[in-house]
Amino acid sequence: MTAELVRGQNHPLSQSRLEIRVSAGTPIVAAATLSDTDGKVHGVEWVAHPGAPTLPGLEVSRQAAADHRLAVDLDAMPEAVHRVDVLLALPAGDGAGPVRFGAVAAPFVAVTGLDGTEVATYTLTGLDAESAVVALELYRRQGAWKVRAVGQGYAGGLAELLTDQGLPEAHQLAAGINEAVARGLARSVQAPPPRTAEGDRTRQAAAPALGHDQGGAAPQSAPGPVPPVSPYGPQGSYGGQLPGGPVHPAPQPPYPGTPDPSPVTQPSPSTAGGPIDYSHPRRRNAAPPPPPPAAPPTAPGQPARPVAGDATGWSMDERLYNQVWGMFEDLARTTAAYRSAVDFAESRMDKELEQVLSDPRGRIGGQGDAAREAARAKHDALVEQAREALDRDLIQLTAEAEVVEPALPPAYAGWDNPVWHGYRVPREMPMALRLGDLYLPEAAEVRIPMLVRLPLERGLWIDSSRAGSFDGAFTDAHEVRHLAMEAAVAHAARLLAVHPAGEFTVHVIDPAGSAAQPLAPLVGTGVLATPPASGAGGVAEVLARLTQRVDLVQMALRGAAADALPPGFDTSQQLLIVNDFPHGFDDRAVNQLRYLADEGPDVGVHLMMVADREESSGYGPLLDPLWRSLLRLTPVPDDHLADPWVGHAWTYEPALVPPGSQVLEQVLTQVAAARRDWNR
Template sequence: RAVGQGYAGGLADLLADQGLPQAHQLAGSINDAVAQGLARSVQAPRADGDRTRHAATPTLGADQGGTAAQGAVPPPPPAAPYGNQASGAPGQPTSPYGAQAPGTPGQPPASPYDPPAAADPPSGAQPGATAGGTVNYSHPRRQTTAPPPPPPTAPPAQPGQPQQPVAGDATGWSMDERLYNQVWGMFEDLARTMAAYRSAVDFADSRMEKELDQALSDPRSRIGGQSDAAREAARARHTELVDQARAALDRDLAQLTAEADVVEPALPAAYARWDNPVWHGHRVPMEIPMALRLGDLHLPEAPQLRIPMLVRLPLERGLWIDSGRADSLDGSYTDSHDLKRLAMETAVAHAARLLAVYPAGEFTVHVIDPAGSGGQALVPLVQTGVLAGPPALGAAGVADVLARLTQRVDLVQMAVRGGAPDSLPPGFDTSEQLLIVNDFPHGFDDRAVTQLRYLADEGPAVGVHLMMVADREEASAYGPLLDPLWRSLLRLSPVPDDHLADPWVGHAWTYEPSLVPPGSQVLQQVLSQLAAARTKYT
């Protein structure tokens, strides 16, 4: 932002221009603090070229035992869903709106459907001959895979009018992937648009203060009406700059709102809100979706524009529904009892969504409720019979569930490391596992806490996921022992709270969980349909 305001040296020059001492040291401290704050940001979509959805049984990787066959060609690096990656920065996702590298002058840009150009054969080698001496009979321009269907296009806009948005107008091999990339594109666009607006307002404020200081620093200007005229001129320039920034923001918000209005109704069940009509015609899917909706995100300058918060599946991190005391953004007060009830309802809504979007028999949910305080919220899951068993009560139930899941993680890890992922015991359940823990650390001893930390660290890699409904203050007796556990989980709140940050600018976004509308029976209908499908499946 400092460079955009005309400071070639960046933040250090801006601070020095403001008259701050030790500007370079202060700028370095600010950059370090920003880097540490990125740890709480929403994870950006990873670059993943594998379009298949893996089941709970992991596959054997090249670094997990076994040697590659001699002469085997390594697979090409995965393609990023947000476009081409810059050379020298592997693994960093790029935006679909980023500029492409210019090609060679005089040559047209390469088509995404053209095969890669072959290297020049060595001297003396015959065309079409491979290193092993065999002849390659494939046509050099023939496609080996079917190209993705073209994305939907909007009708041409009227002259002088912006292009009309259309759902699925993004890159991807399927409509779900296009919508996923489009939602993340809207997320990034709103973050950068708001960053530009806030930067412009900050610059206008700083400029007005600087002009006022200069006008009042000369005692002669305070005589007569010169000071009043200088103040009026500074305020007029400030108002003009702010109005220009607000006009640009309103224009971008109008375009993003129009895009959200066409994208939201087109979202599949995994991405949609519970009040979306797609849930009334929902059928148990045959494959795992790309992502899951956990709630909505918005900024205070545009509360009406809600961005779906989508996370990739299978889950790479556990979830923590914070049931501790939280200050509501609207000034309302929620006592601890209601907050714990809302936290458990949020956990049930997330678990039900996971069960609904996975194929029948591919996702299993376990519940630990030592004191039985979450019985009312768990009624939809218990009555429909979609749980692996009744909620575990007391210390004995906690120990039993944790022991079984820990043994599962150990077995899968040993099979993978031994190079025999198919050698699991007969009748081994290969579905993804989710453990919901309520009222932590009630009912947990030191051994159970150690097992819980082990599941949080090692479980996601082998299909065992954790969802905790807990108040961190209640576990303060363990001290820093549980700090790695809390940091490894994605913190969510049962009430609107601005604790999440985006991975591009670092704005504080207000998160609202995706809950079932009051009085709606859609959750009961979806779970009943899932239970019937499981009966047919088994």
């Protein structure tokens, strides 16, 4: 049965050898890009286009035509490739053809088996000023391949599309593709290879795309470094940003599936101030080991059982980190597909009802009632079909969460995870930290751990305002402040627990002494560097000490004189928890706080504010840059974290210690004992 996809919807692929058939009302150019687990295209050698039509497992046409057939062999894809994007573009530069997809019939794309049986189809509706579009993506997930309808258009054409995929040579490559099409390479297209008795396309040896200096048709430059791109966009209205993103563990070779001929270059001792090895002690320059194989399916046609750590990476921590972000992406996309289908069903019903009402004869009587009932029935059927697809994906995600959550290390695990019962102070800092859970209203039962990379790149703001309550149940300002401080203590305790002994230090400013009860676990176990500072004098002393530390480290780094730091200088990461801001802060203290927020993270000084922004409004716009620089978290569930990637607002739930649990005290006791041993 053919799956008729809407934008954002996916469908499993049961065959590895496929054809992608494209039909359009005008000649168009077809191309494809290969990308890794992060969605990065590492160079022009990862792009199949009319000037270089073949890559391992992939072949596109050399011509611009109204109909295309792209050959895909997923089994022949290099291990480094996890996604194939199918691109369509209107030829540029001839001055005769259309310049935007809105002026032509909507392109139609079908994924078929080699016998011509359609697996999935997608009509690219809604395009207007765009002249290039990502039509489909084939992506690898848990050892299996799926197809997703994308339909992302670009008014800037191929150059803008390729730039968005991270290619530094995007404009040169786009010009080369248009030149190859304009030069009429279609005249030399070979006849399609014969089919075997089974209807299979015979394999052809795939050669890498060549640049113009190597005999290739299109001018291409050597692949350059691709900057890391986070799939999560700008901040939300409250400064909420989903940080992190999948790990790209190692530099990939310049061409998928081939070794990298260039060795890794280390900094020169003459320029770095000494022989420094910047490589991770556990990492090698070789490719990471493959993930463990997925368990066999429970029955024919059923998806494979989820396996914890099935993503790529050198260590299990890296694999689990990437798997968690893969789960986040799957939930985001399947929910986006459901919402899109519901919107389509509602818009179609509204249109049909409008047509009924526009005819005076259909407003009354049995004919009008029947038309309205038919429109509502179509709407309900479409919504039910979309919900069934969503539920099917949620069942798989739930099953994956059930095997992933118990396998998480302490840095990624919730406080109720049994892994904390066997906690030992680590010898190495983890790559990420769990700050809470994320979920969407359509799938509240599927909770995705919210992981942020370490060391922290921005400070945290624990919102103690009553407006932070998701359901409005918390109306007592004192109760919300108490919960906010408990959340801050839980985050600080986790940061202490996941760092090696002596490599993380916590300071607390509590001007009025109002947080004595929530701070009891930190104070009682002795993990704080000094007792919580109170009063205006205590605030000034702590801020002066930390700002001086930032200044000293910055000067040492700029002068390449790390050895010149004072004897006994504490080189550990520093965290400052500020409670009840702005009480106890004068203008000088506020400026010092802003300085720490701006300059501190680069030299290992981090800020955690527990504050109600409304109470700070007296400072006016002076504090706006401070709030924007912090990641806003709440002590109660709140749907404030923005996800411009697919347009969702995620509900954040803090990672709090279960009521009555002694896990926090037990963990901090071990941290304090390890710190004492380290100081001896």
